Amino acid sequence: MSAASELITVRRPADGTPIFTYRAVDEQGVREAVAVAGQAAPAWAALHPRTRGESMTELARLMERDADLLAGLDSEDGGKPITDCVTGDVPAAIESIRWFAESADKVTGSVAPTDDTALGITTRHPVGVAAALLPWNYPLAMAAWKIGPALAAGNCLLLKPAEATPRSVQHLAALAAEAGLPTGVLTVLPGHGAVTGRALAEDPRVRAISFTGSQATGRQVLAGAAVSNFKRVSLEMGGKSPQILMRDALSFGEELFEEMAVAAFLSSGQNCTAGSRIHVDASIFDEVVAGLVAVADKLVLGDPSDARTQMGPLINHAALERAESAVSDAVAGGAEVVTGGSAVPIVPGGSYLPATVVVNAPRDGALSNEEVFAPVVTVSPFRDEDEVIALANESEYGLAASVWSRDVDTALRVARRVEAGVVSVNCYSEGDITTPFGGWKQSGFGGAEKSVAALDQWTVPKVTWLRTRTAPSTAPGTAQASRP
Known part of the structure; x- marks a missing residue:
């Protein structure tokens, strides 16, 4: 050096x-x-x-x-x-x-x-x-x-x-x-x-x-x-991961909103698997927004050294400016900020953004498509399964997703159709150390993290071909094993 x-x-x-x-x-x-x-x-x-x-x-x-x-x-x-x-x-x-x-x-x-x-x-x-x-x-x-x-x-x-x-x-x-x-x-x-x-x-x-x-x-x-x-x-x-709530999702009660909030706001949204796009069956849309906002507003935003703090600051002021800009652009395009959206002076010099919930965000806008890396989520309604699959899969990312439904057939069918490396059902999780972690599409390629699958990216295969003594002799010109 x-x-x-x-x-x-x-x-x-x-x-x-x-x-x-x-x-x-x-x-x-x-x-x-x-x-x-x-x-x-x-x-x-x-x-x-x-x-x-x-x-x-x-x-x-x-x-x-x-x-x-x-x-x-x-x-x-x-x-x-x-x-x-x-x-x-x-x-x-x-x-x-x-x-x-x-x-x-x-x-x-x-x-x-x-x-x-x-x-x-x-x-x-x-x-x-x-x-x-x-x-x-x-x-x-x-x-x-x-x-x-x-x-x-x-x-x-x-x-x-x-x-x-x-x-x-x-x-x-x-x-x-x-x-x-x-x-x-x-x-x-x-x-x-x-x-x-x-x-x-x-x-x-x-x-x-x-x-x-x-x-x-x-x-x-x-x-x-x-x-x-x-x-x-x-x-x-990274990712722009969808949380998909089917018609019967409200049957999970308060657990649903707690898990949604963790998915969206853990690490102040600075998480590659953050569930930052929430797609909700139109019949329960208003109830879901109200339930999520109620949980979001209770999250303790504060100094990270305080054991009571649930959300800390963004990594720096530039990150805060990017998040606020994305929200402002969405509002200019017709979106509504239901809660949060602007920095709050928790500690002088820090970049603190409260949990932010946005509805009616433009489908083609940055907030709906780009990884904002902040505690900001969009919530949008859908009419049927085909529509929500189209919404979930139109992102260039494909790292994670979640599906909420008590109907096993529905949950597994939707999970199969979502283009993501990790899809959790009735929870929000990346699995554990025994399961591989990696993305589809522009979320990544080349090998998985975690599990025995992770060993593959750090090793190369070698084939040793041993002809046994019992093999018949091969005269010159006789066909050999095929070669590329």
């Missing part, structure tokens, strides 16, 4: 004050880190998988020891309520590392159904040096989703946290060293996406890269992979 590397100041979203300043890793720093990872990769891959798993289990134990510290770092850097970090994000990160540690010796191959003249064996192998670019909204949890399968499969991983939220991931790297992971196996490279991230995407020695973030940055990562070495790419680029 050169002396000219830029300094980055991290500011507290709660009040806009500076927390600390760090030196960004530049292109030279990336090149050096990739070289160290390349030196460590053969030995790490050659370890018995169970040994790798034991090191990762120790890392999970140390994360558990420092759970309160990790939660505090994520809360202060990202503005997320401390209760959410303590009860949600940090336990999920620990679970991910521990689960993949236990899967390290379970990356299995297969044997092809050949005749008795040959044996076809397929095995999976680590790619070698890999990279991951993290978002700011779930820094520790997203890091664990990528670290777990990458290291379990035998890779060395270079992690670039988001500029605004590096500290929990930096502490995680320190814990990895304490757990006994060799130098170069897990390296954290804080810096700007346009410099540090681009250098990782374009380095030909990096053989795989996983990215979670915006579509604009995802395109740059994909381009970097293409101009360098056609490295394997996995992209998760």
Whole structure:
């Protein structure tokens, strides 16, 4: 890292004050880190998988020891309520590392159904040096989703946290060293996406890269992979997820409105699976809007360090301006703001937007189609199943969705027709560590997070074809196995 590397100041979203300043890793720093990872990769891959798993289990134990510290770092850097970090994000990160540690010796191959003249064996192998670019909204949890399968499969991983939220991931790297992971196996490279991230995407020695973030940055990562070495790419680029309420949805009572609010307003709507489009059967539309607004208005908006806070600030003032602009444009197009919509002065210097519910938003407007990444939802009526499927699927995104109906046939039929990677029924959930997570359409491609499916993006298959001694000899010119 050169002396000219830029300094980055991290500011507290709660009040806009500076927390600390760090030196960004530049292109030279990336090149050096990739070289160290390349030196460590053969030995790490050659370890018995169970040994790798034991090191990762120790890392999970140390994360558990420092759970309160990790939660505090994520809360202060990202503005997320401390209760959410303590009860949600940090336990999920620990679970991910521990689960993949236990899967390290379970990356299995297969044997092809050949005749008795040959044996076809397929095995999976680590790619070698890999990279991951993290978002700011779930820094520790997203890091664990990528670290777990990458290291379990035998890779060395270079992690670039988001500029605004590096500290929990930096502490995680320190814990990895304490757990006994060799130098170069897990390296954290804080810096700007346009410099540090681009250098990782374009380095030909990096053989795989996983990215979670915006579509604009995802395109740059994909381009970097293409101009360098056609490295394997996995992209998760957000969503505009629908919540679909069928005619009988009100039978769920208050549970319905509580789940809808969580889906829409968790992390102040700064969540890639946020259920920001609510489609409601026209016969229950007014009751649903009233019920959602009643819950939204009770949410406690406040300082993220206060355990009573349910919604914290947006990450910065620019995010607040984008959200307010999207709402204003919708109103200009005929929409009505039922509650919220404007910033409130909770803490001086912070960017606080209350839970916002909008009806009659223009179908072709930004609020109905773009990922606003704020606590703003649109609610619209539909007449029948075909119409709501058309509404749900017209988005360029396809990450998540939910369907509410007590009629099992209806619920499962609608779930099948919705174009999304995760569809929850009568709840709003991304599943757990045992289920794959990934998007359709422009929400992403290239591999899933979580579950055994996540191991595929960090490994490559190899076929070993063994001709047995009992095979008849083949004279020159005799037909051989087909070739492309």
